[in-house]
Amino acid sequence: MASQHVNGNSAMAGLGVANGHAGDMSVLPKIHEALELIHNPRASNQDRQEAQQFLEHVKNLDEAPSHGYTLASDKTQSPVVRHYALSLLENAIKHRWNKYPEEHQAALRQWVLELASSVSREDPGYLRNKIAQLWVEVAKRAWVEPWMDMDALLVQLWMVPDSAVHKELVLLILETLSDEIFNSDDPAVTAREGLLSRASVEIFTPAAVLLETFPNREAGPEVRYGDEGWLGRITQFLSQCLSGDLQNNDELRTCAVRAFAVLFSLMPWVIPNAATATGCVPTMCQGLRASHIAVQKGALQAMHALYSRTSLVDQEFLDLVVPLYNSQCVELFGQLFQWSTVDAEDIDDDKYQFGKRLSELVSFLGNYLDRRFAVLPKEPERVDFQGFLRLLLMVAQSQSLIVSIPVLVTWTRLLGHKSLGQSIAELPDFIGPLLELCASRLVRYESLPEDTQDPTFLFLMEDTDTVPERHAFLGNYRRYASTIIELIVQLKLADAVSHVLRQTENVLQNPYDGQTAFDPSKYEKNSPSVLRVDAQATVIEASLRGCLKWRGRTDVKPEDIGALEDMLEDWASRVLSMSFQDPIIRKRVLQLLVVFSTTALDRKPRFMLKVLEHILMTWPAPQPEYRQYNEAIKDLQTESMLELQRLAAKMPDHLLDVYDQIAAKVNDMIASGTMDEKRQITYQTFLFTIIHRCSRLDRDTKIQKLQEFVQPIKSQWRNEKLKSALASYSGFCEMMALDKAQEYLARRRVHEVADWGSMALDDEGKALQAEMEERQAAGHHIH
Numbered sequence: 001m002a003s004q005h006v007n008g009n010s011a012m013a014g015l016g017v018a019n020g021h022a023g024d025m026s027v028l029p030k031i032h033e034a035l036e037l038i039h040n041p042r043a044s045n046q047d048r049q050e051a052q053q054f055l056e057h058v059k060n061l062d063e064a065p066s067h068g069y070t071l072a073s074d075k076t077q078s079p080v081v082r083h084y085a086l087s088l089l090e091n092a093i094k095h096r097w098n099k100y101p102e103e104h105q106a107a108l109r110q111w112v113l114e115l116a117s118s119v120s121r122e123d124p125g126y127l128r129n130k131i132a133q134l135w136v137e138v139a140k141r142a143w144v145e146p147w148m149d150m151d152a153l154l155v156q157l158w159m160v161p162d163s164a165v166h167k168e169l170v171l172l173i174l175e176t177l178s179d180e181i182f183n184s185d186d187p188a189v190t191a192r193e194g195l196l197s198r199a200s201v202e203i204f205t206p207a208a209v210l211l212e213t214f215p216n217r218e219a220g221p222e223v224r225y226g227d228e229g230w231l232g233r234i235t236q237f238l239s240q241c242l243s244g245d246l247q248n249n250d251e252l253r254t255c256a257v258r259a260f261a262v263l264f265s266l267m268p269w270v271i272p273n274a275a276t277a278t279g280c281v282p283t284m285c286q287g288l289r290a291s292h293i294a295v296q297k298g299a300l301q302a303m304h305a306l307y308s309r310t311s312l313v314d315q316e317f318l319d320l321v322v323p324l325y326n327s328q329c330v331e332l333f334g335q336l337f338q339w340s341t342v343d344a345e346d347i348d349d350d351k352y353q354f355g356k357r358l359s360e361l362v363s364f365l366g367n368y369l370d371r372r373f374a375v376l377p378k379e380p381e382r383v384d385f386q387g388f389l390r391l392l393l394m395v396a397q398s399q400s401l402i403v404s405i406p407v408l409v410t411w412t413r414l415l416g417h418k419s420l421g422q423s424i425a426e427l428p429d430f431i432g433p434l435l436e437l438c439a440s441r442l443v444r445y446e447s448l449p450e451d452t453q454d455p456t457f458l459f460l461m462e463d464t465d466t467v468p469e470r471h472a473f474l475g476n477y478r479r480y481a482s483t484i485i486e487l488i489v490q491l492k493l494a495d496a497v498s499h500v501l502r503q504t505e506n507v508l509q510n511p512y513d514g515q516t517a518f519d520p521s522k523y524e525k526n527s528p529s530v531l532r533v534d535a536q537a538t539v540i541e542a543s544l545r546g547c548l549k550w551r552g553r554t555d556v557k558p559e560d561i562g563a564l565e566d567m568l569e570d571w572a573s574r575v576l577s578m579s580f581q582d583p584i585i586r587k588r589v590l591q592l593l594v595v596f597s598t599t600a601l602d603r604k605p606r607f608m609l610k611v612l613e614h615i616l617m618t619w620p621a622p623q624p625e626y627r628q629y630n631e632a633i634k635d636l637q638t639e640s641m642l643e644l645q646r647l648a649a650k651m652p653d654h655l656l657d658v659y660d661q662i663a664a665k666v667n668d669m670i671a672s673g674t675m676d677e678k679r680q681i682t683y684q685t686f687l688f689t690i691i692h693r694c695s696r697l698d699r700d701t702k703i704q705k706l707q708e709f710v711q712p713i714k715s716q717w718r719n720e721k722l723k724s725a726l727a728s729y730s731g732f733c734e735m736m737a738l739d740k741a742q743e744y745l746a747r748r749r750v751h752e753v754a755d756w757g758s759m760a761l762d763d764e765g766k767a768l769q770a771e772m773e774e775r776q777a778a779g780h781h782i783h
Helices: 008-013 027-038 045-059 064-072 079-099 102-117 125-142 150-158 164-183 193-204 207-213 230-242 250-266 272-278 280-288 293-307 314-325 327-340 349-371 385-396 401-416 418-425 428-440 455-463 467-491 493-509 528-551 558-577 583-598 605-617 627-650 652-656 659-671 677-693 699-717 720-726 729-735 738-747 763-780
Strands: none
Touching: 027 045, 027 064, 027 079, 045 064, 045 079, 064 079, 064 102, 079 102, 079 125, 102 125, 102 150, 125 164, 150 164, 164 193, 164 230, 164 250, 193 230, 207 272, 230 250, 230 272, 230 280, 250 280, 250 293, 272 280, 272 314, 280 293, 280 314, 280 327, 293 314, 293 349, 314 327, 314 349, 327 349, 327 385, 349 385, 349 401, 385 401, 385 428, 401 418, 401 455, 401 467, 418 428, 418 467, 428 467, 428 493, 428 528, 455 467, 467 493, 467 528, 493 528, 493 558, 528 558, 528 583, 558 583, 558 605, 583 605, 583 627, 605 627, 605 652, 605 659, 627 652, 627 677, 652 659, 652 677, 659 677, 677 699, 720 729, 729 738, 738 763
């Protein structure tokens, strides 16, 4: 290789070299000894530490670079010694470069060039990687000014006859150079960023593309060699590699993988016209068809990097994206996806990771349908629209939610697009399966037992490490699935709503389908029946949101709205009349009925009053003999009170019309003495909220009615007996019977009892417990 001339003796003397030989050669044997000690398993820790300290000391010697070059260039040295020698050069370049005069910098550069030119297949890969890194470290500090001919030197290395190892080295240098200049925050790059990035664009891009894209571009330093540019060279080289026997030729395969790695680094920033002009997209597709998965993964990564860009303009979209919509490419993606599908109980990691990346690539292409629909060609030979939709559906249906979710997001964009959504809605092959898919994926997988063998659950456990991560991911997935259901309802209202209502009614009528009958003694809060009902209720809620958006459109006829509301009211009334043994199912159905009342049926106050009556009159009795079942009943009771407040907050004006009847009913229930104090407060708060939130009462009337709620509480606080009791700690204890409790515990010497829970209360203790509960309840009335 013709390398630049350096005045060796004078320049190298400043780096510890005299007459071309390293000064103080006695240090070299000591380096050997230290490295042997460090890698000797029988050496003591102290000896290793001293050896390491010596090697670190050598890095700071003036002679360190010359020792590094001497040992690294000597092929008879062991790889361990040569690797350490390269680290001496690296240390000098990275940490002392700016301290050297120009001639010393030139000497260091010359050594790196000579090491690069002398690489061979016998050199271990990590040594060749280190030499490539040294080249890049020099380039970050010297390329363009003063190092003008780097591109020419790289081309010379590239052209070394019959030397795949030199091509691999050049590819690694180019990949690392691109990564360092465009992705790193290295101060050495930051200081020269404008110069380096402009030069990178220059050497990677074909000259004709630069001229076409930037016709008025100011001339800069002449850093490129030839007109082809590295993107073109690498693409042409890749085509040659892919035409060979990749399966059995290691050298060919390694070169192909390395070349795709360079494209992966370039695609996020390269000029799109350059990708078109060099034909790199067809070459990437050729790589996807390769006979070795490492090459396929390299091609997929490069395509992923290109199509993750969101700023392609219309012509770039037509040149780079549209060709991937044709039937041949769509079929290729489909075949690759089917090939990458793995068994949840025996995951092939290479294939699984490939499938995840392929899903993301397909989603990028799908998003461009939405983004550039206005210029999408209509010719079926250019765009296999239905074929691509089938691909999107197939990927979305993956048993792995991680694989499915990128395309699920794409479906929300396509169905939400004014023109695309309507076009898709007219194709029966997609809307039905999509609705079924999203409905089935609304199950709360995080609530399934850990021994569940469902493939989707197994993939989820494989892909998420922590419970919070799992919950966050599933929350996002359900959000997108719900959005798709909303959009489908808006697009195909009658068919979608009828289907969803029919399916949900079937689940509610047969909640234990295929399972044992309900047994409170074996109660589970997250039983399969509970999860089925919850999922279907979530489907209904998403559908109702879609109905509301459809109802809000300006082109919808009032009679159509009326017909929809009548259908929903009939269905919800049937559900209201159903009875369920499981308290959590009852809770979920109650939530659903309140959602109906406050959204799609907010113009049907009659139904809302039925729901209100249901809440007031159906109060589940506790079952303390079944602990889990009883806890579920308490959940239902709490939810009933919350839903009551929700009705008052969202429908106060409707409730105001029947306020007197509701108040009379509530007062009768309170007077009956069968209602606990917490429930009494909830009902009174419900009445208070109706008055407070309604818009039809004038201010004075509203204040007068609200005062009626507040007055009894104010009167209690004025009670002299209460004031006296709260004036001191002892008075408070007497009021709550805590003084009696203290005396009782002291007499029973409970401080000497190790296990309180094992002691049963005697009659006196039970009487005292009842008195304390009574006084505590009386105290709760004061708020």
